[in-house]
Amino acid sequence: AGAWGHRTGMSPVSVLKEDSGAVVATSTINTLFGAMVYSPRTGIILNNELLDLCERCPRGSGTTPSPVPGKCSPSFMVPSVLINKAQGSKLVIGGAGGELIISAVAQAIMNKLWLGFDLRATPILHVNSKGYVEYQSSFSQ
Numbered sequence: 001a002g003a004w005g006h007r008t009g010m011s012p013v014s015v016l017k018e019d020s021g022a023v024v025a026t027s028t029i030n031t032l033f034g035a036m037v038y039s040p041r042t043g044i045i046l047n048n049e050l051l052d053l054c055e056r057c058p059r060g061s062g063t064t065p066s067p068v069p070g071k072c073s074p075s076f077m078v079p080s081v082l083i084n085k086a087q088g089s090k091l092v093i094g095g096a097g098g099e100l101i102i103s104a105v106a107q108a109i110m111n112k113l114w115l116g117f118d119l120r121a122t123p124i125l126h127v128n129s130k131g132y133v134e135y136q137s138s139f140s141q
Contacts (some may be wrong), residue, residue, distance in 0.1 A: 005006070007033055009024070009028055009029035009030055009032050009033065009045075009047070009074075010026065010027070010028040010029075010030075010032050010077075010096035010097070010107070011027050011062070011096065012079060012094030012095055012096055013025050013027075013094070014027075014079070014092040014093055014094050015092065016090060016092045016138070019089070020087075022081045022090055022092045023092075024079035024080060024081055024093070024094050025079060026077040026079045026094050026096075027095075028047060028049070028076075028077070028096075029045055029046070029047040029048070029049075030048045030049045030052065031048060031049065031051075032048050032049040033045060034046055034048050035047060035048040036140070040125050051065060052065065052071075054066055054067055054068060054071075055068045055071075064094060074080075076088050076102050076103065077094070077100070077102060078099040078101055078105045079093075079094040079100060080092075080093050080094065080105065080109070081121065082113070091109065091112060091113065093105060093108060093109065095108075099128060099129065100124075100128075100134070101125050103127075104126060105125045107124050108122070108124060112122075121134045123135060123136035123137075123138045123139035123140075124136050124139075125139060
């Protein structure tokens with residue numbers, strides 16, 4: 001088990017207006033600083049999402065990453081607006097963290113809607129594809 005140590009180039013934004021409007025958006029450059037290429041014309045740091053579709057190459061090997069046929073990107077986005085018409089309430093939520101996103105957002109939704117927990121006070125736990133348990137530092141061991 002280990003503390004959550006992910007640093008990504010993803011930014012989720014969730015906005016809930018008083019007049020019942022809601023917007024959720026997610027933007028990503030994949031890894032921190034993306035492709036490390038800055039466009040002086042637009043002021044945008046370019047993403048390196050294509051790396052998700054490439055075979056992994058050892059660092060310093062001199063091998064150029066190349067796309068692998070049929071490979072699926074492990075990147076996920078789950079910007080979500082949940083509406084309870086009977087109670088007139090909404091939950092606007094999104095997340096960042098690669099393979100953590102789906103389980104973390106699902107856990108946050110369950111913690112809030114099913115268990116009534118305060119999202120700011122409820123840490124997230126994740127078991128990755130290799131069986132390694134990751135948790136936020138505020139999680140009680």
